[in-house]
Amino acid sequence: MIELENQLYLEFPSKMEYVDFVSSKVIASINSIAQEVHSQNMLDEPSPNQDITAFGFGMNLSIDEALKNAIIHGNKNLSEKKVVVSYYISKEKLEIVVRDQGPGFDHKDFQFKSDLDAESGRGLLLIKNFMDEVIFNDSGNEIKMVKYTGKRKSREDF
Amino acid sequence: MEITTRDCNDVKVVCFKGRIVYDTEDIVKKETEKLIKGTIKNLVFNFAELTYINSSGLGLLINILKQVRAAKGDVKLSNLRPELMELFKITSLNSVFDISADEDTAVAKFVKK
Numbered sequence A: 001m002i003e004l005e006n007q008l009y010l011e012f013p014s015k016m017e018y019v020d021f022v023s024s025k026v027i028a029s030i031n032s033i034a035q036e037v038h039s040q041n042m043l044d045e046p047s048p049n050q051d052i053t054a055f056g057f058g059m060n061l062s063i064d065e066a067l068k069n070a071i072i073h074g075n076k077n078l079s080e081k082k083v084v085v086s087y088y089i090s091k092e093k094l095e096i097v098v099r100d101q102g103p104g105f106d107h108k109d110f111q112f113k114s115d116l117d118a119e120s121g122r123g124l125l126l127i128k129n130f131m132d133e134v135i136f137n138d139s140g141n142e143i144k145m146v147k148y149t150g151k152r153k154s155r156e157d158f
Numbered sequence B: 001m002e003i004t005t006r007d008c009n010d011v012k013v014v015c016f017k018g019r020i021v022y023d024t025e026d027i028v029k030k031e032t033e034k035l036i037k038g039t040i041k042n043l044v045f046n047f048a049e050l051t052y053i054n055s056s057g058l059g060l061l062i063n064i065l066k067q068v069r070a071a072k073g074d075v076k077l078s079n080l081r082p083e084l085m086e087l088f089k090i091t092s093l094n095s096v097f098d099i100s101a102d103e104d105t106a107v108a109k110f111v112k113k
Helices: A016-044 A057-074 A123-130 B022-037 B055-070 B082-090 B103-112
Strands: A005-013 A082-090 A093-099 A133-136 A142-148 B002-008 B011-020 B042-053 B074-078 B098-100
Touching (some): A016 A057, A016 A082, A057 A082, A057 A093, A123 B082, B011 B022, B022 B055, B042 B082, B042 B103, B055 B074, B098 B103
Antiparallel strands (some): A082 A093, A133 A142, B002 B011
């Protein structure tokens, strides 16, 4: 049996037109690796209980929002500044790290906007809802988003 | 992203097909600008085939809602997919937008007024 463990590292300029492409690619890469390992293991020793779940809407959205925050708030839309996205996937969890080259922000005192009809400020709120853990580095220019595969919610799209 | 419209008495039903992302926001902006200038300002956005929206897209929808209301019209939503409905709940936007399960119900809400 092959243990699922894989990493990816991707760097791109701070341009909003790359966000959708990069987040879709990361998701596709994660899902195809998980699928390949699963198929191989099923060939070796078929076991109907080893279910594989594809990461979908919520994961795509979380990556999308993190990349957007990195470009707009972190790198202030300066295309010469880079955004780095990496992931690590194992049987137990999926970790996605997004880092920008900005000064960071005060994530400890971050307040979600209370105005219901505000036109921005919901990205982090969405990430926190879809992920199991959200961890920032000290300065706040790096976000780590963790999803545990074991205690995945019953949601089909996750 | 494809947007099609059809009139249903004094209500305009606007069907969204595809994904609202950075690259398609302009299409949504352009199409809704036309609607706001039109005579029928009671709008039902049918999201049956809208498969993806992010926080920027939600912001855009709020912006559209404000513009339509300023023009004495209103926007009601219908046919949201479960994952989209969840986004509206997480962000409490289900209390900002009038959301119906199906299009007929949303249209009827305008007629009753």
